Amino acid sequence: MYEQSLYSVVEDHIKPKVIKRLNRLNKWEYGYNKEHDIVVISKTGKIGEIYNIQNLLVALPLAEDVYKCSDKKEEQRWSVLDYPKELNKVKNVYEWNEKPLSFKEKYYDYINKEFVRREEGFWYYNKGIPTYITGSHYMYLQWTKIDVGHADFRESNRLFYIFWEACKSDSRSYGMCYLKNRRSGFSFMASSDTVNQATISRDSRFGILSKSGADAKKMFTDKVVPISINYPFFFKPIQDGMERPKTELSYKVPSKRLTRNSIKETDQDIQEGLDTTIDWKNTGDNSYDGEKLKLLVHDESGKWERPDNILNNWRVTKTTLRLGRRIVGKCMMGSTSNALDKGGENFKKLYDASDVNKRNRNGQTSSGLYSLFVPMEWNYEGYIDSYGLPVFDTPKKPIKGIDGDEIDIGVISHWENEVEGLKDDQDGLNEYYRQFPRTEKHAFRDEAKESLFNLTRIYQQIDYNEGINNRANVVQGSFVW
Incomplete structure (x- = not known):
């Protein structure tokens, strides 16, 4: 009988009466809680179970308003939630603005609920068990187009996203270093969260690196761009340039010539853009040097062969995620490992330097990242x-x-x-x-x-x-x- 050791539910780490009292007051703040040494990923002010995922204690939101697709336990599983057909016909915000008020009022609640799920996550019954998925995971399952249509729900990915949310919320962390198996879906998950974060971030930059420039470009053109294109209109910001760009996806207001008529536009006609971009770079030790990033996706980081060196690059790109002592961006790094002589040794050093049990006096790991290893038996097709x-x-x-x-x-x-x-x-x-x-x-x-x-x-x-x-x-x- 196999006994899993990827995670456990921690009992009595915090006295139940303390949790209950602070839940009543909505006092649990998103982020690292130094007093109790936990990372809170709840955005509701309330916490429920505490997971130990490879020695990182993560407090989940309290289970409230749990969605049930069926009263029969055996029929309770994840499935993509219905998207109203009338709303699906609306392709952009301009078409929405032209709709009559009666049409809009029918769907205000639906759209608002989707934004709440995107922000706070989603609870549903899975075979009779209340199951929590983060907002990023919800966006991946519900609204992300991948090569086979919609992604399947996998328990391994649920734990991955919970760990990733903890990395994002923890002010001590620069992100994650994920050691994975083949065909785990990491590239699509990373692309999904890139678009998810970029479409709600102002004045930000998102970057992509891989084992080669060609691989980074392919991830951008084949994954990131289609995901953005297929978002519902209410999640899709104004985009500048080509619909399917090759180098940069720009969520900005398209520039236009100043004319006498355009100068006379009223404030109501002025469009607002996010001024946010997603791009990729060729592989190199100094890629993204001197820039400021909100998210850096590091795909295939265990396969950087000479003369490129993932350790040297991380020393450079780590500085793009901070301003002084404050961490302002995160890195999602993931890969299988090449043989040691083909990039694996440097990746192993980086992975070993990301052990959450080994921290400096600032409370950070040597690399700044948090390591996560998901054994293949959890995620094998x-x-x-x-x-x-x-x-x-x-x-x-x-x-x-x-x-x-x-x-x-x-x-x-x-x-x-x-x-x-x-x-x-x-x-x-x-x-x-x-x-x-x-x-x-x-x-x-x-x-x-x-x-x-x-x-x-x-x-x-x-x-x-x-x-x-x-x-x-x-x-x-x-x-x-």
Whole structure:
């Protein structure tokens, strides 16, 4: 029976009567609470459960007004909420302004509710359990267009977004360093939150970096821009330039020539723009040097090969996120790791320097980031049930997956079968470990041919030791030679 260790619900960290008293007064403020050593992500003034996600204590909002799609427990799961057809026909704010007042009044409450969910998050019943998703996660699930249409709900992504919200709210944090497995959806999630934040931020700049300039550009043109285009009109600010730009997405009022008529425009005719941009840069140690960013997305950061160095770049880009001692921007960094000699070693150093248990006297980690590792069994395609929960163990009878297919074997058994099939191909096995790691050690496995030592033998012994860990007793004593 698999026992997960990604997160736990903390009991009695704060006395219940203290929580109840402050909830009654709406006194819990969004951000780091030094008195209780928790990060509050609630924006309602009330907190409920406290999660321990890899040693970071995160206080969730109190469960109120929980949405229920069905009274039957087995039918309660995430699904995209209906968008009124009449409202869907409105493509921009200009069309909305031309609608009669009677039309607008029908949808004021709907639009306002969507803004509240975007800001505060969303509670719903999932298989009978009240489940919280952050506002950013709600925007990803409800309003973000990805390559397959709408994203699926996954419990692993729920925890990812809760951790990310904690990084954003914590005044000590520069963001996150996410160690992931392949096909985890990070690029789309990062693109989604880029657009989500940019479309409500004034006078701000958002940047994208990847393992190459071509990859950063592809993320911008294939993910960020389509997400922005497909937002509903009430979330879509005025945009300058091309509808599908190649280098910069600008939420500004389009410039126009001054004429006698334009000068006579009344105040009611004057349009307001956000003066906010999203762009990408070519990969390099000094990318974004000297600039000020509200969000930096660092995709594929574990794959920066020479002469580029992710450590050098982070030393530079870290300064773009602060003004003096005050952190004014955040970094969302995520990647699988290359072999150590191909960028993995520098990424490992950065990841290790982001341990929330190791802080300096300013309360920050060495890198300023917070590390998060989600084991592959939480987020492996084909092994997630219709409720978005991972199928760790082989079920007694097949379970319907989120993709509609039946799951008749647990993800742990599947992974072990793949590993067994690669036992005679050490480099292939190490690559599989890096792509689909169950531990941090797996994620940073090196290529056997790149070491002076016989890594094949060393890793074989490590795998053997890990395999017997739960089946054999440990014997203590003295070696006799």
